[in-house]
Amino acid sequence: MAAESPAAAGPQIGGRRDRFWLPVAWIVLSVIGSLLVLLVWGPHMPPGDQSTSAASQQFDFTILATIATPVVIGVLLYLGWALTFWRQKPGDETDAAPLHGNTKIQATWIVGTAVIVLFLAAFGTYELIVPAGAGAGQGPQPIWKPAGATTSSLTSWTPGTSNILQVQVIGQQWAFTYRYPQFGGFETTQLMLPVDEPVQFNVTSLDVIHSFWAYTLGVKADANPGLNNVAYTTAYHTGYFQVRCDELCGIWHGSMYDTGEVVSASAFMKWAQATRVQLADVTKLLPPYADTYDPTNLSNLGAVNVKLGLVGAGGGYYNPADPEQP
Amino acid sequence: MSLPARAATLVVAFLAVVAGVIFVAFKFIGAQPAVENYAPYASGGQVNVTMMTAAQTTVTNKPDWVSYFIKNPSTGNFDHTTYFEVPADTRVNMTIEGYDGCTPLRNPLWGKVAGTVGDVENVSFFNGKTSTPSTPLSTFDSWANCSVQHTFAIPGIGLNVPIASVTTYEENSNLCGTSPCTAANQDANAPHTVVKFSFMTPKTPGTYRWQCFVPCGLGYVDGNGGPMGTPGYMMGQMEVQA
Numbered sequence: 001m002a003a004e005s006p007a008a009a010g011p012q013i014g015g016r017r018d019r020f021w022l023p024v025a026w027i028v029l030s031v032i033g034s035l036l037v038l039l040v041w042g043p044h045m046p047p048g049d050q051s052t053s054a055a056s057q058q059f060d061f062t063i064l065a066t067i068a069t070p071v072v073i074g075v076l077l078y079l080g081w082a083l084t085f086w087r088q089k090p091g092d093e094t095d096a097a098p099l100h101g102n103t104k105i106q107a108t109w110i111v112g113t114a115v116i117v118l119f120l121a122a123f124g125t126y127e128l129i130v131p132a133g134a135g136a137g138q139g140p141q142p143i144w145k146p147a148g149a150t151t152s153s154l155t156s157w158t159p160g161t162s163n164i165l166q167v168q169v170i171g172q173q174w175a176f177t178y179r180y181p182q183f184g185g186f187e188t189t190q191l192m193l194p195v196d197e198p199v200q201f202n203v204t205s206l207d208v209i210h211s212f213w214a215y216t217l218g219v220k221a222d223a224n225p226g227l228n229n230v231a232y233t234t235a236y237h238t239g240y241f242q243v244r245c246d247e248l249c250g251i252w253h254g255s256m257y258d259t260g261e262v263v264s265a266s267a268f269m270k271w272a273q274a275t276r277v278q279l280a281d282v283t284k285l286l287p288p289y290a291d292t293y294d295p296t297n298l299s300n301l302g303a304v305n306v307k308l309g310l311v312g313a314g315g316g317y318y319n320p321a322d323p324e325q326p
Numbered sequence: 327m328s329l330p331a332r333a334a335t336l337v338v339a340f341l342a343v344v345a346g347v348i349f350v351a352f353k354f355i356g357a358q359p360a361v362e363n364y365a366p367y368a369s370g371g372q373v374n375v376t377m378m379t380a381a382q383t384t385v386t387n388k389p390d391w392v393s394y395f396i397k398n399p400s401t402g403n404f405d406h407t408t409y410f411e412v413p414a415d416t417r418v419n420m421t422i423e424g425y426d427g428c429t430p431l432r433n434p435l436w437g438k439v440a441g442t443v444g445d446v447e448n449v450s451f452f453n454g455k456t457s458t459p460s461t462p463l464s465t466f467d468s469w470a471n472c473s474v475q476h477t478f479a480i481p482g483i484g485l486n487v488p489i490a491s492v493t494t495y496e497e498n499s500n501l502c503g504t505s506p507c508t509a510a511n512q513d514a515n516a517p518h519t520v521v522k523f524s525f526m527t528p529k530t531p532g533t534y535r536w537q538c539f540v541p542c543g544l545g546y547v548d549g550n551g552g553p554m555g556t557p558g559y560m561m562g563q564m565e566v567q568a
Contacts, residue, residue: 170433173550174537175481177435187435189484206432207550251555255481255535281465282438295432304472307495310429 017085026077030070038066047218050241050262052146053135053233054218060127067116137203137221137229140291146198146232154289157182159197159265164232167193168289169203171210171223174252176243183272185289186279191243191260194268195235203229204292211247214260222247228291235262359407359558362396365567372417378404379476379489380505381426383559391553392426392476392560394538395506404506408536408562415529417443420478420487424519425507427498428472428491429540436477436539437466439523441485447523449490453497454517466490472498475519476538480564483534485525492517531568537561 042062049055099105128134133144149164157165168179170187179187191214193199203212203221210223212231221231238261245256263271276283287293301311327335364373376397383393385406395404412418431437439447446462466488468474475491492498502516528534538560553559 172433172539173554175539177433187433189440189481250550251557252535252537252561258481279438282435285434285437285465285467285469287434298430298469300469301430302470302472304493304495304498305428305430305469308427308472308498310472 018081022077022081025081026070026074029073029077033069033073034066037069038062041065047215050237050239051135051217051219051233051235052131054216055236056127056131056134057218060124063123064120067120071116131234132198132232135218135220135231135233137231140228140230142230142232144232146234149198149200149232152200154181159194159269164198164200165194166200166202167191169201169212169221169223170293171203171205171207171212171245171249173207173250174245174256176210176212176245176256176258179286179289180272180276181289183276184280184283185286186276186283187286188275188279189258190275191258192268192271193235193260193262194265195238195262197265197268198232198234201231201233202291203231206293206295208249209247210245210249210256212243213246214241214243216241217260220246226292226294238262238264359409359562360405361409361411361565362398362405362407363411364399365411365413367399368413368416371415372419373412374419374421375410375412376421376423377478378423378506379426380507381501382503382505383553384503384505388553388559391556393505393553393558394476394560394562404508406506406558408558408560409565410562411565411567412527414527414531414566414568416527417524418527419524420522422478422487422489422521423507424475424489424491424521425502425505425513425516426475426491427501428468428475428493431468431474431477431488431540433539434467434469436479436486437468437474437488439464439487441480441483441525442487443524443526447487447490447521449522450520451490451492452515452518452520453492453494454500454515457520460520460522463490474540476540476560478536479539480525480534480536483525483528485536486539487521487523489521490519492519527564527566531566534564534566535561536564 042058042065045058045061045065047054047057049058128136129144132146133142138144146164148162150162152164152166154166157163166181168181170177170179175189176191177187177189178191179185201212201219201221203223204227205223205225207225209225211220212223213220217233217235219231219233221229223229241260241262243258243260245253249256287299298311364375367373378395378397379392380395381392382389383391383406393406394408396407396410397403398405439445446464448460448462450460451458466473468488472493473491474488476489477486478489479486497517500517502513502518504511504513507513507516507518538554554561557563
């Protein structure tokens, strides 16, 4: 800022070199840098573009990085310029020009930063909503739903219709399992999704809080016991994606990950129908499909289990006086 | 106190603290159960591993914690550990002697055998007097029946084996009371099951964690605490050698 007052800082400061070449250098470098970020780095930014939500997040990161580029270049250029040209001469103990009272600089700073911050607030808010909640868990009653997916029958699903595919994600120490209510409610350790079809994830937990994070799909939703957390996405491309737990949930939290796959709609239908048959014997043992499950309230307990006092998988098996009992 | 004496005291105190931290780190935090190395005993692309479940761990300071034990391939004794080592790309013929009682599975999905050769386990029941022939089973209804005591699951290779339990109230009320449940403890004849299954180890060497998916440890809804969350009891590691 001292450069703005040539009278106080010396004859060469604030001259043509500073007033012309400094802004020119900033503009040229900013244009080059922003174009590089936008066109070269942007398409490679995480989480990629495997789904609507992932592509949306990649777009957000690209825009934010593009906007930040001139700011970063301005700061670094100004620093380098000051270190190079405005070094204090030996014996020169004069102060720089005070900012107080320089209305032009103050107004420029306030307006510039306000415009940037307000734009980011508006842009960020919009991008959190579009598309369909941006892949984040919206709780049990989601507000932003995928366009075109108007119905959600729990009894069947056909590709290419407005009936959205339901996938329940069940967190438990230490694995995710997946339930497909529209295919008889089978539960499996495999996560398969059809390409170009909207998917509704219903995320819950049987024990502690987990977090379902399919990061290359741009989907992240906490798995809370007793709560259905809904998130949406539509996969753009076939291929594999990683799923991780993103909430510290116990000693094997770090191992709580698996690999999902996006396949064609026909391949998905083939897999779902085959898996439904393959798992039929265990599906009939599962509790009826529900948004949440209470492991302390098991149904259809047999007589021996009841006689042994095993009334719930969350029940206390030890004497309450046991020092290990929480 | 002179300056050298104060400096020496400070150095000694500092070293004592460092030594204490190192001791705690190695003694407690870095401690892990012993590893039963079955790799040298593999032959013809197969290796036999034997484990045991017990309703208690009387050999430790947690006597009321359920636990797995692994037979030492060298001595034949059951050691209190859940770590074992096997060769890669090898068929593991597992035998688990199940001396614990039944408990409902939190998630009935884990009542289905998966990832074993033929997707079955072979179970023999011993009621304290007689044994039944080994029978292949693939699905257990642990809610309707007293049928499952634990599971042996290696998520990394898709293995899930519900460990069958003895089924009657009387059998579950007369379980082995001293662990490991061996003839030496006069508990080998307590009601139990013998579960046998086979699976292939991965071709890639590495560490594969295994765990029990039944929350039978402290049995509270807020998670698999106690023995369920403690290596050496109801979880462990399978080290796969090259």
